[in-house]
Amino acid sequence: MNSTVTGKLTPYRIISGIILAILTVFLVFPLYWIFTGSVKTAADINTPTPQWFPTNPTWANYEKLFSNPAGLWLFNTIFIAVVAMLLTCITASMAGYVLAKKRFYGKAFIFSAIICAMALPKQVILIPLLKEMSALHLHDTLWAVILPTVGWPFGVFLMKQFSEGIPNEMLEAARIDGAGEVRTFVQIILPMVKPGIGALAIFTFITAWNDYFMQLIMLTKNTSLTISLGIANLQAEMATDFGLIMAGAAVAAIPILAVFLMFQKYFTQGIAMGAVKG
Amino acid sequence: MTTSAIKKPLKQKGPSKRSTVLGISQAEARRETISAYLFLLPFLVVFVGFVLIPMVMCLWTSFFDSTMAREDIFVGFGNYIKMFQDEIFWKALMNTALIVVVAVPTVTAFSLWVASAIYKMKGAACSFFRCVFYLPVVTGTVAVTVVWKWMFNNYYGIVNYIAKGTGLIENNVNWLGNEKTAIWCIILILFTTSIGQPIVLYVSALGNVDASLVEAAEVDGATRLQTFWKIMWPQITPTTLYILVITTINSFQCFALIQLLTSGGPNHSTDTIMYYIYYKAFKLYEYGYGNAMGVILAIVIALFSALQFKVAGKRD
Known part of the structure; x- marks a missing residue:
């Protein structure tokens, strides 16, 4: 996470790294959800417990x-x-x-x-x-x-x-x-x-x-x-x-x-x- | 008439550009004007035809009761008076204001923070983050919106699953169907699609801050925070103002999100001016009324843009 120029691990750096990581997940996740959702079957989508990774990928959609x-x-x-x-x-x-x-x-x-x-x-x-x-x-x-x-x-x-x-x-x-x-x-x-x-x-x-x-x-x-x-x-x-x-x-x-x-x-x-x- | 109008700017620039001023004859000036217009012609045709004329028409029609398949009836300021008595218009205005007031400071503060965290990183890392934050902008509102609609879904949405799993809520919440929560969902999505451009702008502005000043401050024992507020902040103020203005304008124009997610509902709790114009003009065919609201929106936005141009002009 730490690739800044001076490179010392301060608490501020650690916290900012964590926030950056969370923001990244937050912005990239919808894209991930589009692509994985597009190859899931209807049964895998319409469940209250989401399937994090498509187990039965299909091109039907x-x-x-x-x-x-x-x-x-x-x-x-x-x-x-x-x-x-x-x-x-x-x-x-x-x-x-x-x-x-x-x-x-x-x-x-x-x-x-x-x-x-x-x-x-x-x-x-x-x-x-x-x-x-x-x-x-x-x-x-x-x-x-x-x-x-x-x-x-x-x-x-x-x-x-x-x-x-x-x-x-x-x-x-x-x-x-x-x-x-x-x-x-x-x-x-x-x-x-x-x-x-x-x-x-x-x-x-x-x-x-x-x-x-x-x-x-x-x-x-x-x-x-x-x-x-x-x-x-x-x-x-x-x-x-x-x-x-x-x-x-x-x-x-x-x-x-x-x-x-x-x-x-x-x-x-x-x-x-x-x-x-x- | 013509020659004096042309010569004036020439004279003003005279001292610095010797070669072009001396020896430009009237015939040459005319030739230059003709060739300039030939270069401008393709743009001017589409600009006048499909931008300027519709703009004038928008103002003109706002004084008429205008709808489909019937002659327009002149109503003077009738549409404007109606607007100020229209409760839903006021509600839409308040919602738009809420979106602006919440989204603009959050987007600006977050993008400044992200930019200051990434601008010193090595090339690849910096481009990676810039790219990540720009992705939702490029992906397109419709694609981003439909996936959020699924994620916010009452039964199959991942938001409810996570919120229940972490104990934030006990029962499923119908996020987009609830008057209290719907507008906040919209603001959240607007946030994800709005921070890309400010981050790019801030990264380039922070990169241009005079490094010797920052070093001098550090040598003098200034803390990071002091260096930021005393040295860097004043230098990036023009960028901040620009970002404030464009984010405000973008938030004012928030439309696709609302049309796709809630259609202004439930009970007009997510109507914005832009959506209400669409609803009145293209669903109920009240063209005159829609245009009147468009004129008001245009005036508000033009004021913000004027502010931006003024700020931009000052920097030179």
Whole structure:
């Protein structure tokens, strides 16, 4: 437990180690319970005495889950997260660069609109957004979730912060060498803001994957649901089939956990940079 | 008009950036504006279309009695007046306030404590803990919530089993079906999904504290606690304020937990503003009323955000 720099075993250290261990168990246990619960039989789940480790593991819950169109739900979720991520990275890096490095008429106005929008909670626009999406015949399509996610201004704000670090001399040099705007952006700006794009990509992916409220309002057909919505519906219909619901939770959690663990570094960097700069 | 507006900022920045100011002609400025807007265009289309317009519509519709399949009727401030006479709205407001008042200090204090315990650890150990505390955030509210719902279950839940085993309770408690306990369960789960981000922020803030000051204090014989409060605490205050603000905003917006666990029940004891808006707008189709509550919530949250921007601006 004791891996601190000075490494002396004081009572404070022992107590803090114990509290850390308890907190860790407390936060990791629900995940353990999802995964073990998903392979337990109904008989092993519906007992007042919990079974700490699955003794008769079974795939039955997963079979049942995928007979609901869970595969399709998973595809929908991946589609939403990937497309929202790509579009956000493209639009935000372009807009962020211009807002950081160019001077043009209306810039202050646009930037204050972005700041104001960022200060407001996303959920309050859902009621008008639903009407708008219905009018555009986008309701119950995946685009109804993707487009507002891409329009959310946080990404532009983050990319503006990153673009400000680019030295003006580099842009001058590119201009003198006769590089056009597009070439300057692709060959000089993009490589320099790569860490920012990495952070934004994983942030958008996770947000879009988990944006339950938006999905709940915009998607209603069984074939256009996301995996989160699917589990929520299963829970509403079959409240006590915990094995099935845990299988759903596991299927929803595994891909996003994998993405997080792979790109963890970008993510923590992004939080620290984007946030602390405010 | 156009040129003067463009030249002003140029003049202000003039002394420090010689090369860009001299020799920028009017034609060049126009060219630059056009190319800037071409770069902005893709973002602006979605931003205006799917964020700004709905925001304006939210404010606009809040002055109407608006529902499905019928023309809106103008009611002026009717929705707002109705809100202040609506007992359930007040109850939801009180519940939201309770969640904020309990969750925000606990989350902040705990995350500061955890961060101070782990930030000096060797690389792998520190990332391990940061990762553990971030897991519930990444796993997603729905997956986390459904497993807690099972754990709190009256008959098959592990919480009752452990609480009975350790003698805390004698008979099974219906945690989520009881007016007194339900909201505390929600706060507990909210806590587990809220501490990840503050811990990451604190770890990086504590890592940036000037080490020579800390060493100097230790040489002068300051105790650990003194060093913390006198040297480190002032330096991480901006991070603390930021964490207070984002945790407050997140707690205000607590929705999925409630929709999935209790649907606001029993007897409205777990209604929050966000859930009540959802209930009125999307279950009872009272769009105008829902929007009016949304406007109030937005104002409250905007005030907190403004505070945060002010604090952030001061640091530069």
